[in-house]
Amino acid sequence: MLLGVYWYYGFPEGLYHFDFFAYRPGIGGSSGGPAELTATVQAPDPAALLAEVRAVATRYPDGYLDVYAQGPLVRLMLGDWALTDYTFHLAGRGRPAIALHRYGRAQNGRAGEPGRPRGPAQAPRR
16 A cells, blocks of 8 residues: 555556446546545345445544445445545455445446456455
8 A cells, every 4th residue: 555645636557456446536626526436336235235334434434435325226435635545445345345235246347246447456366
């Protein structure tokens, strides 16, 4: 991790990797929007997913996590004007909850499936 570094306009490819979250750069200016990591998940039991996400948010209270739910679709958004490594760490801690409570398999980044791989580099899975 590059502690203290923030990403807003661009993202260093290959530094981070996530199965479910996609990086969206900040638009810029006071009328623009913040940089964010987003994941849209189709969950068979959205209440169970929300409970697990709430537990992660309680354990890591210094990040900004917005959650929108409608029926089985749940959108998780982590973002700020200064997107720090803590945000990527928080997304990594939310990954097990998403993996446990989603429909579908990994294909094409559709709802409930992993998006393009981006986010904190994690040790190779064995």
